[in-house]
Amino acid sequence: MTDLSTNIGRLRLDNPVLTASGTFGYAEEFADFYDLNRLGGVVTKTVTLEPRPGNKPPRICETPAGMINSIGLPNAGVEQFIAQKWPFLQQLKTAVIVNVAGKTPDDFVRAVEKLEVLQGIAAYELNYSCPNVKEGGLSFSSNARIAEQVTALVRAVTQRPLITKLTPNVTSISEIGRACEGAGADAVSAINTLVGMAIDIHTRKPRIASITGGLSGPAIRPVALAKVYELVKALTIPVIGIGGIMTAEDALEFILAGAAAVQIGTANFMNPVAALQVVEGLQRHCEEENILRLMELRGAVQVG
Amino acid sequence: MSKSVIQVPVVEIREVAEGIFRLTISAPEWSRTARAGQFVNIQIPQRNDLLWRRPFSVHSVDPVRGTLDILFAVAGRGSAALSEHKAGDSLNVLGLLGNCFTWTADLQEIIIAAGGLGIAPFILLLQQLENWPGKKTLFLGFRSSRQACCMQQLGALGAEMVLTTEDGSLGHRGLITTPLDDYLASLDKNGKRMLFLCGPTPMMRAVRELTQKYDIPAQVTVENRMACGFGACVGCPVELAQPREDGQTYMLACKDGPVFPLQEIVFND
Ligand SMILES: Cc1cc2nc3c(=O)[nH]c(=O)nc-3n(C[C@H](O)[C@H](O)[C@H](O)COP(=O)(O)OP(=O)(O)OC[C@H]3O[C@@H](n4cnc5c(N)ncnc54)[C@H](O)[C@@H]3O)c2cc1C
Numbered sequence: 246m247t248d249l250s251t252n253i254g255r256l257r258l259d260n261p262v263l264t265a266s267g268t269f270g271y272a273e274e275f276a277d278f279y280d281l282n283r284l285g286g287v288v289t290k291t292v293t294l295e296p297r298p299g300n301k302p303p304r305i306c307e308t309p310a311g312m313i314n315s316i317g318l319p320n321a322g323v324e325q326f327i328a329q330k331w332p333f334l335q336q337l338k339t340a341v342i343v344n345v346a347g348k349t350p351d352d353f354v355r356a357v358e359k360l361e362v363l364q365g366i367a368a369y370e371l372n373y374s375c376p377n378v379k380e381g382g383l384s385f386s387s388n389a390r391i392a393e394q395v396t397a398l399v400r401a402v403t404q405r406p407l408i409t410k411l412t413p414n415v416t417s418i419s420e421i422g423r424a425c426e427g428a429g430a431d432a433v434s435a436i437n438t439l440v441g442m443a444i445d446i447h448t449r450k451p452r453i454a455s456i457t458g459g460l461s462g463p464a465i466r467p468v469a470l471a472k473v474y475e476l477v478k479a480l481t482i483p484v485i486g487i488g489g490i491m492t493a494e495d496a497l498e499f500i501l502a503g504a505a506a507v508q509i510g511t512a513n514f515m516n517p518v519a520a521l522q523v524v525e526g527l528q529r530h531c532e533e534e535n536i537l538r539l540m541e542l543r544g545a546v547q548v549g
Numbered sequence: 550m551s552k553s554v555i556q557v558p559v560v561e562i563r564e565v566a567e568g569i570f571r572l573t574i575s576a577p578e579w580s581r582t583a584r585a586g587q588f589v590n591i592q593i594p595q596r597n598d599l600l601w602r603r604p605f606s607v608h609s610v611d612p613v614r615g616t617l618d619i620l621f622a623v624a625g626r627g628s629a630a631l632s633e634h635k636a637g638d639s640l641n642v643l644g645l646l647g648n649c650f651t652w653t654a655d656l657q658e659i660i661i662a663a664g665g666l667g668i669a670p671f672i673l674l675l676q677q678l679e680n681w682p683g684k685k686t687l688f689l690g691f692r693s694s695r696q697a698c699c700m701q702q703l704g705a706l707g708a709e710m711v712l713t714t715e716d717g718s719l720g721h722r723g724l725i726t727t728p729l730d731d732y733l734a735s736l737d738k739n740g741k742r743m744l745f746l747c748g749p750t751p752m753m754r755a756v757r758e759l760t761q762k763y764d765i766p767a768q769v770t771v772e773n774r775m776a777c778g779f780g781a782c783v784g785c786p787v788e789l790a791q792p793r794e795d796g797q798t799y800m801l802a803c804k805d806g807p808v809f810p811l812q813e814i815v816f817n818d
């Protein structure tokens with residue numbers, strides 16, 4: 246039996262396959278399709294302190310081997326999350342990571358404080374990087390000093406593992422990563438979506454209402470892989486790889502680049518069983534290649 | 550009813566009108582459980598650049614053969630690729646998705662208004678209504694006789710039908726909303742009726758005005774862009790005319806719909 250387990254700081258996962266925030270709902274949406282406990286863990290849709298209605302439609306458009314979204318983090322707020330979504334998540338045996346965002350540093354702290362009362366949250370993922378929230382979402386992730394400040398403030402109110410999610414829309418992602426590491430983050434996850442745009446030539450309008458949005462899917466995979474590789478070299482804390490992963494082969498690329506775990510995003514829409522198939526594919530790969538521990542491959546890319 | 554992904558053979562595919570295809574797949578379970586308004590989401594094979602599945606209403610079912618039909622127009626790259634499939638080819642289909650048209654036993658009449666491909670879900674609806682005692686009246690409009698389809702099926706399903714084409718090549722000449730307006734005006738005000746609607750946006754707007762004018766409750770099925778089809782991406786919002794009690798201003802076309810009360814939603818484009 247191959248050992249697929251991995252560690253994100255103090256958090257041990259049975260396997261390195263997580264679902265990416267905003268692409269897996271609150272997990273319940275996928276319960277019809279397979280046993281969610283076979284995943285390494287699930288990451289919830291972003292939760293904010295106050296309810297958010299989300300952006301005006303159209304919120305999504307399809308692009309070559311990808312899609313652009315500007316959803317706007319709609320959610321019913323942390324209190325409704327606890328009342329409506331947590332009961333289902335709580336009974337899962339797999340790791341449940343709650344993704345949190347805020348308009349101000351204080352919003353992050355207060356949302357996490359409210360979540361602290363729940364038993365069984367495996368970790369928090371702080372979303373510094375959603376490019377859609379005009380009120381400053383971008384500045385958390387594109388300014389190392391603010392990223393450091395928010396991480397430190399949240400670190401002060403929780404013992405739970407903290408993952409900070411990074412945007413690729415910056416000059417130096419490793420500079421932001423180092424700031425988070427310095428402020429006490431246990432891991433970073435990368436990447437969030439790339440800023441993208443598409444225009445309908447007949448109506449001459451942008452294809453999504455917010456003009457630009459976040460590009461995801463296979464189209465961004467090589468960019469994501471390069472960013473993950475850069476972060477792995479720059480940091481000592483684990484890096485969770487995200488971006489266009491559709492299959493176990495794609496996940497293996499990220500693990501070889503040094504990722505301790507991966508998140509499956511857009512693939513969940515195309516194929517609701519994609520994340521499970523990645524787990525099964527990793528298992529099969531290890532058996533075929535006589536690999537006893539999957540994490541032997543972590544960072545094993547042969548360079549130079 | 551739980552959702553699932555099935556890999557199934559194409560049983561038959563036929564061009565039933567210009568650029569309009571009826572595709573039959575083998576789906577024994579769904580052929581018994583599908584309700585009018587629900588849809589399936591089909592992966593387009595051999596087109597890795599097309600990431601999304603393509604959603605299509607369940608058009609009709611044959612529980613004896615265990616098959617399910619969709620009726621689709623070639624509207625772009627995905628539907629064009631789908632139209633080139635042959636019997637025996639395999640398709641990856643996600644279903645059954647969405648809610649369905651609903652009615653109560655005390656209705657005396659169901660009025661259906663369909664524009665073009667908007668007829669798609671109503672064959673299944675009429676199949677469901679086969680032994681229903683009330684009156685069924687169908688208002689069906691096409692651009693021209695070249696796009697007209699489903700005539701044979703409709704003949705067997707026991708609805709009174711008013712047919713229009715914009716160029717007059719079949720049925721009455723003009724838009725379907727004209728005879729619909731006349732008909733609704735002729736009805737006695739006390740009867741319990743429900744109107745079901747599917748068609749292009751301008752038609753939906755016009756029919757909404759009529760149902761307001763004559764105070765007839767109506768349900769409409771919407772066709773928003775969909776990345777997932779089952780509530781995971783939150784990309785298919787339908788704006789509500791009035792916020793709900795919990796303050797929510799959007800519903801999801803794929804999960805809360807695609808069928809909505811006509812007066813409760815806003816058409817954005
Ligand atoms: C619930 C639902 C039921 C539907 N039922 C039917 C049906 O019974 N018969 C039928 O012919 N069509 C139906 N449609 C519309 C059908 O899904 C689109 O025509 C099809 O997706 C177009 O794909 P394409 O690749 O051919 O076009 P593209 O080249 O992708 O684009 C052509 C046009 O189709 C629109 N479109 C593209 N993808 C989608 C999508 N995923 N959802 C909605 N619109 C899209 C685009 O905005 C564009 O205007 C339905 C749509 C929905 C949401």
Ligand SMILES: Cc1cc2nc3c(=O)[nH]c(=O)nc-3n(C[C@H](O)[C@H](O)[C@H](O)COP(=O)(O)O)c2cc1C
Pocket residue numbers: 265266267268290291314316318344372375410436437438460461462463465487488489490508509510511512782783784
């Ligand atoms: C429709 C959609 C919604 C998303 N919502 C969120 C979100 O709420 N919070 C977040 O941190 N990331 C969100 N993301 C970003 C994904 O988690 C992921 O970082 C990104 O899509 C890249 O991975 P992928 O190519 O595998 O999708 C969203 C992505 C998509 C496509």
Ligand code: FES
Pocket residue numbers: 774775776777778779780781782783784785801802803804
């Ligand atoms: S299409 Fe994804 S939520 Fe409706």
